[in-house]
Amino acid sequence: MHVLIVFDHPDPKSFSAAIAQEFMRGAISAGHTVELADLNAEGFDPRWTQVDIDSDESNGSAPPDILKEQDRIARADAICLIFPLFWWGMPATLKGWVDRVWTWGWAYDQLDDPNKSLQRNRSGLLLVPAGAKSHEMRDKGYQDALETSWVDGTFGYFGFSPRKLELLCGSTGSLERRKNLLARAYQAGLTMPPPDPDR
Numbered sequence: 001m002h003v004l005i006v007f008d009h010p011d012p013k014s015f016s017a018a019i020a021q022e023f024m025r026g027a028i029s030a031g032h033t034v035e036l037a038d039l040n041a042e043g044f045d046p047r048w049t050q051v052d053i054d055s056d057e058s059n060g061s062a063p064p065d066i067l068k069e070q071d072r073i074a075r076a077d078a079i080c081l082i083f084p085l086f087w088w089g090m091p092a093t094l095k096g097w098v099d100r101v102w103t104w105g106w107a108y109d110q111l112d113d114p115n116k117s118l119q120r121n122r123s124g125l126l127l128v129p130a131g132a133k134s135h136e137m138r139d140k141g142y143q144d145a146l147e148t149s150w151v152d153g154t155f156g157y158f159g160f161s162p163r164k165l166e167l168l169c170g171s172t173g174s175l176e177r178r179k180n181l182l183a184r185a186y187q188a189g190l191t192m193p194p195p196d197p198d199r
């Protein structure tokens with residue numbers, strides 16, 4: 001498979017960057033080709049502006065920086081989004097990437113069925129380092145909330161099938177804990193499933 005990794009963290013020495021490296025190593029070991037979209041290093045502009053609105057209304061085509069991202073998606077069979085959990089959500093650059101790239105008319109054209117997309121099926125994974133411990137995440141309902149908004153409510157519209165949220169909890173914890181999370185990231189790359197057959 002061709003695996004696109006979309007990464008949001010400005011610091012190449014961050015734990016999230018190490019997670020991305022391990023995921024990539026796993027995917028390459030499994031025989032996949034990989035492509036890294038390092039949004040901060042590439043200077044992706046996350047602001048959804050009048051330019052996005054006008055280009056959509058005037059010719060149904062996206063601005064050039066968005067067409068480039070859509071081309072990357074078009075060549076991918078699998079997509080892994082790697083980002084640190086920020087305030088129980090996505091950091092701003094990735095949030096803007098989702099808002100601007102997966103446009104109405106290209107990614108989806110209805111809101112009634114979160115399992116219907118204009119895109120072909122792609123295997124999808126959200127690999128998310130988080131400072132909180134896993135029991136805090138579960139007991140307070142954050143895990144369910146994130147599953148609902150991302151797995152049930154967003155990425156089906158984009159054709160991610162199968163799709164999975166993997167929270168890497170305790171990312172700011174002990175060295176041993178972090179080693180364990182890095183091993184999980186490698187395994188996630190190694191075992192990335194193929195896309196479901198198209199409907």
Ligand SMILES: Cc1cc2nc3c(=O)[nH]c(=O)nc-3n(C[C@H](O)[C@H](O)[C@H](O)COP(=O)(O)O)c2cc1C
Nearest residue numbers: 014015016017084085086087088129130131132171
């Ligand atoms: C602005 C900000 C908001 C954060 N919000 C959360 C949060 O809501 N839940 C959580 O578990 N961790 C949160 N964290 C911790 C990060 O998820 C953690 O630092 C990251 O997973 C690992 O560190 P890294 O920056 O070296 O990659 C937050 C960190 C920052 C800087």
